Amino acid sequence: MNSSVENNISEKKDFVVSSSSLKDVRSFSREVFSKVNLNQDLKDELVLAIAEAAQNIVKHAYQNQETDDKMEIKISLDNGELEIGFFDKGRPVDNSNVRHRKIDDVKPGGLGTFFIKQIMDAVVFKEGEKPWINHLILTKKINY
């Protein structure tokens, strides 16, 4: 096995809550996943899921308002269990309001959550521990 490829990682990074940060979120995610032994299609899907979740923080937790607040993204892979955590200080997320649009209802919007749910095994919202307000956890079992 290539010694530069790992199967266990844990990395985190802060980003300003802004749509202009989304490309940095993708770069961070790609860099982290470049260190692990996953196929490229899966890596691309995971990057999309992470970017969609970050986008939801900008759009929903902060309602597109300009802020200096940061969100934190933590990617951990431990023995095939991938966990991606998102922490923010925006408006508390009401879990019962989080839903994707019906897929046969063709209209713009609501697709991001649909993509996340298609790509990941589980999506869990928790109350964040101080200083955070929201803590979103995406998980997926990785089969090597």
Place this chain on the structure above:
Amino acid sequence: MSYKITEENNISIVHLDGEIDMDVTEKAKEVIMPLIEAKKEVHLNLKDVQYMDSSGISVLIESHQKATELGTKVVLKDISKSVLKVIMMAKLEQILNLG
């Protein structure tokens, strides 16, 4: 994201390049919508779009719906593998015009 518009046989061809996310959707709409509003047939060349998220897909849906409403059409051309994958994930391959 960058773009180039060319005209061929009364069809406006918009070549998009780069990554299309929430940060650039307004710019993409500013490029595409006036062409549709002028009732032109619009071809979006997506060969050089390496990444598109749900916001980019929303632009494709809005463009398609606006064009249909105005009696013209938007056709997606030379779709890159990564964009096609997202279109299929959204189950839009039967709804959008893929040329």
